[in-house]
Amino acid sequence: MNLIKTGNSWKFATEADLEDFVWANLKELFGLIPLKRQYYVNGQICDILALRENKQLVVLELKNAEDRYIVQQLTRYYDALQEVKPLEDEIDYQQPIRLIAIKPNFHRDNFIDKKYHHLYIDFFEFTILADEFNYYFQIKNLDLDNDKVSKIEIPHQDRERNEDIPPPSRGLINRLAKCSYEQQQGILKIRQKVLSFDKRMEEISSAVSFRYGNGNRKTSKFCAEFYFDSKGIPIIFLWLGLKNNSSDRISRARIWTDWQGNALLEGYVPSGIGAKMSSSKKTLFNRAKIMNDLAENENSKYRGEHKYIYQHLKDINRIVSKLNNSEPVTYEEIKLLEIDANKFPTVYSGGRVNTYKFDRYDSINGLVDVALEKWLKRL
Structure with missing residues (x-):
């Protein structure tokens, strides 16, 4: 074995x-x-x-x-x-x-x-x-x-040791130099695991990304990618099953991680970084800040502005609907659920929000393992 x-x-x-x-x-x-x-x-x-x-x-x-x-x-x-x-x-x-x-x-x-x-x-x-x-x-x-x-x-x-793994390229080293220590270590560990997995695995680099698969031909199969946005922030992509990884059909999934082991499949992006998803994440991050301020600051400038509560209700209903349909959700959507459950227990009726606290996170190692196994089956 x-x-x-x-x-x-x-x-x-x-x-x-x-x-x-x-x-x-x-x-x-x-x-x-x-x-x-x-x-x-x-x-x-x-x-x-x-x-x-x-x-x-x-x-x-x-x-x-x-x-x-x-x-x-x-x-x-x-x-x-x-x-x-x-x-x-x-x-x-x-x-x-x-x-x-x-x-x-x-x-x-x-x-x-x-x-x-x-x-x-x-x-x-x-x-x-x-x-x-x-x-x-x-x-x-x-x-x-x-x-x-x-x-x-x-x-x-x-199979723990693989002396044939090439050292990181100059391009990857330059990208990593702008990352935090946790991000550097996380990326290098994933890279080590992926390149150690199979002798056919290759690293294919471009100006902004580093992909891993069996070559760079039209028929090549990929399993992982590190993509660096315009600010140099790394984003992980893994080739996982559709329908929140429950389907046998594979697509390029954007992964959130805290670089401490927790991860989340946020959605599918066929190419690029997913500008629409990034914009939605930024919007939801700002809404979470507003709701936190409303909950913690009695003199909040947002107090009395009912439009923020109405928008929050719409967000929560939409997110819960996605969860009930086993659709991917972003990290910012999870944080909105947690804010609602902890600080606005009467805003969303039914109490269903509490059932989604803290159980939506995956292991980054586990997701990488799944991506590798799916890659091997596709070859």
């Missing part, structure tokens, strides 16, 4: 490596008989199909990073299998289809989706442990109240 180190922990280099390992160890991990992998049925591709000894079908979906939509994926697989009923000579469809989700960590949204779902889905969380000599795959069923875990050894190949 190919393993890579991220911070102080280890992970599979790709989702395909995770699938290889689980497929090879289905019997030991779950007591299951391998049946099919990457199985296409009715427009869906199931990671792994397996059988219990009584011919009951088990569907396993694997993720190598955090993902909010694994319950929806398994639901689509269930529907396709029930409708087509393939491999009837080997599967007993009189028994219920069992669904299993396997991930290194589960998002709060996964548990909410599962709570109101009529199908029963097992959540298995895995960790890679390491000692001085060996690596181990440890997995736990989150639906069981006990602390029982399974652990098996991973035959591995260490």
Whole structure:
């Protein structure tokens, strides 16, 4: 197995490596008989199909990073299998289809989706442990109240080091010189991860951006980009799934980050920096300042100006509607929600705003991992 180190922990280099390992160890991990992998049925591709000894079908979906939509994926697989009923000579469809989700960590949204779902889905969380000599795959069923875990050894190949990575170009060094220390370190860490991922990965530089993919031809596939605006401020773009990364269709996504590990998929920009998005972010930033001033300053010059409250109500309704439709939201929109929930609890009726506090942020490392895995699948 190919393993890579991220911070102080280890992970599979790709989702395909995770699938290889689980497929090879289905019997030991779950007591299951391998049946099919990457199985296409009715427009869906199931990671792994397996059988219990009584011919009951088990569907396993694997993720190598955090993902909010694994319950929806398994639901689509269930529907396709029930409708087509393939491999009837080997599967007993009189028994219920069992669904299993396997991930290194589960998002709060996964548990909410599962709570109101009529199908029963097992959540298995895995960790890679390491000692001085060996690596181990440890997995736990989150639906069981006990602390029982399974652990098996991973035959591995260490891919942490890659001596072929070229040093940053003079152009990138000049750009980084105008960035903060946190931005410099964040960009260099992402660059290291991306260029270490695959020997086909290249760095393609231009006057204002540095792209990463398999060359610069018309048929090339990209996975990441650092773009520097007119003020020298770096913006990260990743090639992720549409519909807030829930779709298999890929597009260039603009990413906000605090350079401390938190990130947010803000929207999709086919080229350039996204002037319309930048303008909207600036407008919302100014509106947030006004609402903060209204909340904290009794002598605010905005007090008595009802147009600001009316505009705030429109903003909140629009943002909540986007969230309910699983659409991307910008960092400034999240901040407006937080201001409303903390300082204007009676302005927006229904109390729904509070449910969106602090749970919309992703990990920048996690998003980069997803972009790399999607890039590899597109090659």
